Amino acid sequence: MTDYTDKLSAFLxxxxxxxxxxxxxxxxxxxPALQAELEALKAADVVAQEEFAAILDEPVPLELAATIRNAPSGQRAANETGTPSVFNWLSTIAALVVLAIGGGAGYFTGLSQGQQIAAAPGWLADIADYHRVYAGQGRHLVEVPAAEADHIRTWLTKSVGAEVRIPDLTTHGLTFQGARLLVAAGKPVSQLMYTDAEKRVIALCLIQSDAPRDGFQEKNIGAFDMVSWxxxxxxxxxxxxxxxxxxxLIARSAADQA
Incomplete structure (x- = not known):
């Protein structure tokens, strides 16, 4: 009987x-045995694609984001229609993987160890989306103003299921403006809003977790940098x-008080 095992992947x-x-x-x-082998290959392929997609969904570490931003632009080869070829798209992906291994190996090592930043995956991406909207609101920056600090602490602590404190960050030139209640990764999140002398917004967000992460971790999502702990x-x-x-520095000051 002919052994088709080595050809099944190419067939798929x-x-x-x-x-x-x-x-x-x-x-x-x-x-039937060959059918089962093919189905197993299909299942493995699905798992591999899902895991790769999950990596792409992870926030990019600041160091890796900076490496990519500062990398020289490569030349894109085109096929006869002027469209970048599949080979060149694959080359681009491979180059990013090399950058990741060289400039951010710890990031992928952390992923392989199953490290999570929050109680539920994806909360940082949600926070970035909220910040993109609310940081430009000006007059409507917050739901509850800083003058109601006692109410903010009580309200948000009850809402998120973890004690919310309001750090004093004036040594960093930041003024507390008030707070909002968000939902990220399906969980309530407190958001404390601060502004600097140039009216740029800094937000401190908290999500309840039964397994809080250790240490500080820097991330970049879109136009925003983050430090989580x-x-x-x-x-x-x-x-x-x-x-x-x-x-x-702001994060460490907040951590000492929050």
Missing amino acids: DGELPEAEAREIEKALADD GARNANFVIIGDEDRDDLT
Whole structure:
């Protein structure tokens, strides 16, 4: 009996010559074991794609984002229609992987160890979306103003299920403006809003977590930089414009008080 095992992957990817593909199709119709092997390959392919998609959904570390931003633009080869070829798209992906391994290997190591920043995945991306909207609101920046600080603490603590404190960040030139209640990754999140002398907005967000993360971690999502950490029964993140160089210092001050 012919062993088609080595050809099944190519068959699944549509890479076999027509005659060989028809031969395998005929063999599959008569061989349940070969059918099972093909189904196993399909399942493995789905898992691999889902895992890769999950990596792409992860926020990009600041160091890696900076490496990519500062990398020289490559030349894109085009096919006869002027459209970048599949090979060049694959080359681009491969280059990003190389950058990730060289400039941010710890990021992928962390992923392989199953590290999570929040109680539920995706909360930082949600926070970035909220910040993109609310940071430009000006007059409507907050739901409850800073003058009602006692109410803010009581309201948000009850809402998110973890104690909310309001750090004094005036040593960093930041003025507390008030708060909002958000929903990120399906959970309530407190958002404390601060502004600097140039009216740029810094937000401190908290999400309840039964397994708060250790240490500080820097991330970049879109136009924003973030520094996240965990304490007590919560995870925190400071978010601001990506051109700020003081977010880590602000985060550490907030962590000492929050």
